[in-house]
Structure formats: C-alpha cells, structure tokens
Amino acid sequence: MEQPQPHILLLPFPALGHIKPLLSLAELLCYAGLHVTFLNTDHNHRCLTHLQHLSAHFPTLHFDSISDGLPTDHTRNIQVMRDLIDLVVLLKSVTKLRFRDLLAHLSTKSERPVTCVIADGIMSFAIDIAKELGVRVMTFWALSPCSLWSFFCLPKLIEEGQIPVGGEADNDMDQMVRGVPGMEGLLRRRDLPHIYRIQLMDGPFFQFFFEEMKAMIRTSALILNTYDDLEDPALSHIAPLFSRIYTIGPLTTLLKSRIEHDISRSLSSSNNLWEADHSCMTWLDSQSLRSVVYVSFGSTGLMTRGQMMEFWHGLVNSGKPFLWVVRRDDIEGAEAEHPIPEELQEGTEERGFLVDWAPQEEVLAHQAVGGFLTHNGWNSTLEGIVAGVPMVCWPTVADQQINSRWVSEVWRIGLDMKDTCDRSTIEMMIRAVMEERREDIMRSMDPIVKLAHDCVNQGGSSYHNLDKLIEDIKEV
Structure with a gap:
C-alpha cells in the first residue's frame, strides 16, 4: 500500500509572537517539499490576510482558520488578564471542538490526509485530539528553553512554597530561587516568568498553564526555536523529558539561509505579520x-x-x-x-x-x-x-x-x-x-x-536538526 505524502498541520497559540516562528517553520517545511496547513483563529486569519502571498512562493502552503469562541469585537489583548482568561477558557471548549471536526476531516476525508500535527506548547487540546484520531503530534515551544525548564519545575516550586512571588507583603524579590536545577545562584524571584506573580494559584489561568506543562511531554517530539550553543544547560535538563528534541533556531535566520536568494529578498520585506x-x-x-x-x-x-x-x-x-x-x-x-x-x-x-x-x-x-x-x-x-x-x-x-x-x-x-x-x-x-x-x-x-x-549554515547544528526533523516527519 502506498504511503501517504506528509501533510503537516501547524497550530499556533493565537498571538503574533507565537505565530511568527511557526510561520517560518511552515515555510521551511514547504521549501523541503512537504504539504502544510497553517491553522489560525478566524480573528487572526482576517488580520493577517496579506500573508496569503506566501502561497505564491510556497504552493504547498495553505491557510485555514477556526473560531476562538470570542465575539468579533473582543479586544483579545493577551497582556490584559481578563482578556487572556477569556481566551484560554474558550480555547479549551469552543476551539477544541472545532479543531476536532477539522482534523477529522483533514485526516480521513481529504485527498491529502494530515499525517502530523505540530501544536504550540500551550495548545494541548490538539495533543489529545490528534492522539484520539491516530495522528502523530509534536510540540513547538515558541518561548525560550530557559523559561520552559523553569515551568517544568513548577510543581517543585509550589511544593517548597517559593511561589507565588511579588505580593504586597513581598519585599525581597532579589532572593535567590531554589528548585530549578542548573540555575542556582542565578535566578532571583523577580526573574521568574510573570505567571509566578499571579497570586490566585487556583485561578483559571494558573491552572491552564499547569495543565499545559503536564500535557507537553505526551507528544512524540519537542521543537525549539533556539540553537544548542546558546542554551545548552537548560536543554540538557529538558532533554530527558522527551524522546526527541529538535533545536532549529533562530528560525527566521535559518529560513533565510535555506531558501533561494530571490525568494529570501522578497520574504525579508514582506514577511512581517x-x-x-x-x-x-x-x-x-x-x-x-x-x-x-x-x-x-x-x-x-x-x-x-x-x-x-x-x-x-x-x-x-x-x-x-x-x-x-x-x-x-x-x-x-x-x-x-x-x-x-x-x-x-x-x-x-x-x-x-x-x-x-x-x-x-x-x-x-x-x-x-x-x-x-x-x-x-x-x-x-x-x-x-x-x-x-x-x-x-x-x-x-x-x-x-x-x-x-x-x-x-x-x-x-x-x-x-x-x-x-x-x-x-x-x-x-x-x-x-x-x-x-x-x-x-x-x-x-x-x-x-x-x-x-554558524548554526544555520550547512554543517551547523540547527541546519542539521531541521533535516532530521523533516526526515522524521517523512517516516510517518
């Protein structure tokens, strides 16, 4: 029986800082001859219609969208806690159901079924649904690996009472943090990611993040937008949690090094979100x-x-x-x-x-x-x-x-x-x-x-790791 051609569905968290690196990955996969569906929320899909021009350079890149559950006039500013909570609650309910319907269609009924999902690290509902439908799933972490390692240490920090920090009575934000191996003597309380400053640890956003971290390790691989020499200590602690890790950053620099010069010049001026x-x-x-x-x-x-x-x-x-x-x-x-x-x-x-x-x-x-x-x-x-x-x-x-x-x-x-x-x-x-x-x-x-x-040029670590990722996807 003939094996299906690779078709990857990429699902970013609906924020521009998450969309941009995954979009670079989408272009790299398409340049390697793979088919990619890039799935935004309806709101971001409307805002980013100018990105449709990329299909002229990458014929195997297709854009699609699903609802985030929020009304059209919602501000969707993820730095406003109320907006962020609205978003993550509906992602877990409305968007999850729409995603299941779409993936079921794309993986069983379409001419080119989806063979692999690459989901943002805080879109774990995609992990559950992909596994349910028998589709391979990988995680893409859009933030820094040093922050990811601190997030994985969250249960220990809670157990030792070191978080939350920054309350009205907290006048010692320069106290060193224990419980994040490899960061001893370096990480102060004020250097912890801002989620640790949320006082209501039983609130919806804190619980959302806690569950996302637990879900990530259920995927078959982790993709990181970094390079080995930049964050080796954090990477060495994260590595045992995943069967495969692909460090392929800096992604926009890798994209420019891999694609043809004439396309590179076009993208450099028009690939802004x-x-x-x-x-x-x-x-x-x-x-x-x-x-x-x-x-x-x-x-x-x-x-x-x-x-x-x-x-x-x-x-x-x-x-x-x-x-x-x-x-x-x-x-x-x-x-x-x-x-x-x-x-x-x-x-x-x-x-x-x-x-x-x-x-x-x-x-x-x-x-x-x-x-x-x-x-x-x-x-x-x-x-x-x-x-x-x-x-x-x-x-x-x-x-x-x-x-x-x-x-x-x-x-x-x-x-x-x-x-x-x-x-x-x-x-x-x-x-x-x-x-x-x-x-x-x-x-x-x-x-x-x-x-x-050096890492994004031929022979470099990120260049090599991208090749490994592509071969891994093809093996499916």
Missing part, C-alpha cells in the same frame, strides 16, 4: 554609524502613560537619536489622551522618529542602530542577538523576565531594567550600552552572534 512603516529605513540612512537606539516593546506590550513619559524623557535626555515603535494601543485606557510636554516634542523633532510598526529585523541589521530597548520577547531577543545589537531590557510578561536575566548575567550582552521605570535609569542604561560599557558588551556579543550564524 503587521504592515510595517518602511519610512523609518530612510530616516536611519541619514543617521551616523551605531548612533541610534531602537525602541520596541512588541506586539502586545502595554504601559501606563506615566511609564511612557519616563521612557520618553529618558530617551530625549540621553542625547541619542531614537527610533521608537509606538502602537496605537500601547497606552492603557483613556489616559493616553493627554498633551505631550513641549521639551519632549522638541527633542523628538530633533533626534527621534516614531512609527506604528517597524520592519524589526531590517532595522536591527541597519548600520545606524547601536542599541535595542526591548521587552525581551523571545523573537525580539533572538533578533537582537542575530544582529549583534546590545540590549536594554524592560520585561513585563510571559518568559520576558527570565530572558532579560540571561541577556544581562549569562550572555552579558545587555543590561536588565526589570521592575524599574524612571527616566534617570533609562538615560543611564542607554548611555551605558551606547558608550561606557559598549566595548565589554560587544566582547561577549561577538562570539554569540557568530554561533547564531
């Missing part, structure tokens, strides 16, 4: 070498108006040119509607450039950019590493807290400003990465950058 304002590239062309601070807090970051004013004052007071991504929904609530102080307007007109969204990888690769003020989402952290740009870290949610600790204390390629937001500190840290400490940081950065590029 949101429409970017390319006028900032012309502005960067007019700036001096390594003089500009690039500022972006990601696709979902929120701040108060007071925090925004502190950042703005710090940037202007630093005296450095700055390119700042300021989304329309960056500021919480109605307090965004206030006049901007005259000194900030003048400083911005003289040295600043503000955009709704920027082509981040192009920006970071530009010779004028010398520093990156970032939230330390995993995609942004990897992109900063690949470009070799020193970072000032202001993490807020998810894995960002632990990522920023690794940037400052493990890799020593930036400075960590977590839980602080005052103009004098911002100014001081910008000056440090651009001037006083730049030489020391670049001594640490250069070998890490080289390893990031």
Whole structure:
C-alpha cells in the first residue's frame, strides 16, 4: 500500500509572537517539499490576510482558520488578564471542538490526509485530539528553553512554597530561587516568568498553564526555536523529558539561509505579520554609524502613560537619536489622551522618529542602530542577538523576565531594567550600552552572534536538526 505524502498541520497559540516562528517553520517545511496547513483563529486569519502571498512562493502552503469562541469585537489583548482568561477558557471548549471536526476531516476525508500535527506548547487540546484520531503530534515551544525548564519545575516550586512571588507583603524579590536545577545562584524571584506573580494559584489561568506543562511531554517530539550553543544547560535538563528534541533556531535566520536568494529578498520585506512603516529605513540612512537606539516593546506590550513619559524623557535626555515603535494601543485606557510636554516634542523633532510598526529585523541589521530597548520577547531577543545589537531590557510578561536575566548575567550582552521605570535609569542604561560599557558588551556579543550564524549554515547544528526533523516527519 502506498504511503501517504506528509501533510503537516501547524497550530499556533493565537498571538503574533507565537505565530511568527511557526510561520517560518511552515515555510521551511514547504521549501523541503512537504504539504502544510497553517491553522489560525478566524480573528487572526482576517488580520493577517496579506500573508496569503506566501502561497505564491510556497504552493504547498495553505491557510485555514477556526473560531476562538470570542465575539468579533473582543479586544483579545493577551497582556490584559481578563482578556487572556477569556481566551484560554474558550480555547479549551469552543476551539477544541472545532479543531476536532477539522482534523477529522483533514485526516480521513481529504485527498491529502494530515499525517502530523505540530501544536504550540500551550495548545494541548490538539495533543489529545490528534492522539484520539491516530495522528502523530509534536510540540513547538515558541518561548525560550530557559523559561520552559523553569515551568517544568513548577510543581517543585509550589511544593517548597517559593511561589507565588511579588505580593504586597513581598519585599525581597532579589532572593535567590531554589528548585530549578542548573540555575542556582542565578535566578532571583523577580526573574521568574510573570505567571509566578499571579497570586490566585487556583485561578483559571494558573491552572491552564499547569495543565499545559503536564500535557507537553505526551507528544512524540519537542521543537525549539533556539540553537544548542546558546542554551545548552537548560536543554540538557529538558532533554530527558522527551524522546526527541529538535533545536532549529533562530528560525527566521535559518529560513533565510535555506531558501533561494530571490525568494529570501522578497520574504525579508514582506514577511512581517503587521504592515510595517518602511519610512523609518530612510530616516536611519541619514543617521551616523551605531548612533541610534531602537525602541520596541512588541506586539502586545502595554504601559501606563506615566511609564511612557519616563521612557520618553529618558530617551530625549540621553542625547541619542531614537527610533521608537509606538502602537496605537500601547497606552492603557483613556489616559493616553493627554498633551505631550513641549521639551519632549522638541527633542523628538530633533533626534527621534516614531512609527506604528517597524520592519524589526531590517532595522536591527541597519548600520545606524547601536542599541535595542526591548521587552525581551523571545523573537525580539533572538533578533537582537542575530544582529549583534546590545540590549536594554524592560520585561513585563510571559518568559520576558527570565530572558532579560540571561541577556544581562549569562550572555552579558545587555543590561536588565526589570521592575524599574524612571527616566534617570533609562538615560543611564542607554548611555551605558551606547558608550561606557559598549566595548565589554560587544566582547561577549561577538562570539554569540557568530554561533547564531554558524548554526544555520550547512554543517551547523540547527541546519542539521531541521533535516532530521523533516526526515522524521517523512517516516510517518
């Protein structure tokens, strides 16, 4: 009997930071000749219709969508706890049922049945359904492996009473954390992922995350967006939990190294999930070498108006040119509607450039950019590493807290400003990465950058691991 051709269904968690790396994986699989269905929620499918152009480059890539159960006008901001709880509750009920119907159709009734599901690490309902329907399933973890290892240590941290942290009575956030092997003497309470700051441990979101971690190890393989030399200690602790692990990052860099040059040039300008304002590239062309601070807090970051004013004052007071991504929904609530102080307007007109969204990888690769003020989402952290740009870290949610600790204390390629937001500190840290400490940081950065590029080229670990993953999928 003829074996079915591989058909992989990819299911990201419905957030842009999760969609982007899985989309790069989808393109890599299609470039290898495999058929891929990329499954978004209806809401994200409508928002990302411009991605349909990828089918012209990858004829075996198809997009589909299912409901997330939320009304059309729901804000869906996953940094707002109420919105996040609404989403995860309905993913477990409404989306789960729709996913079962779709997978049953695609794996039994379609001309090309699904032979493998690759599900986001926090979409475990897909694991249960794939196993029920006899379809192989793998897990893709979109965040950092060092955060994943801390999540796997969650039961022990609960047992020892080390979490939650950060309550009103907690005045010792710099106390070292025990119970995460390999991170002794490094991980402070304030460096734990933000889920550990949730006081209601019996609440729906905490329980959701707890169950997701237990479900992941039921899959046949784990796929990680990292490279071996960057996070070897964490990887060595995670490895015994899975029969196979594929480290294939940085994924966007691997994608560019594998595909043909003409396609690469097209994708580099059009593969942004949101429409970017390319006028900032012309502005960067007019700036001096390594003089500009690039500022972006990601696709979902929120701040108060007071925090925004502190950042703005710090940037202007630093005296450095700055390119700042300021989304329309960056500021919480109605307090965004206030006049901007005259000194900030003048400083911005003289040295600043503000955009709704920027082509981040192009920006970071530009010779004028010398520093990156970032939230330390995993995609942004990897992109900063690949470009070799020193970072000032202001993490807020998810894995960002632990990522920023690794940037400052493990890799020593930036400075960590977590839980602080005052103009004098911002100014001081910008000056440090651009001037006083730049030489020391670049001594640490250069070998890490080289390893990031070496691993995605032929003979490199991520290049080799992608080949192994593709062969593994074909064997099904």
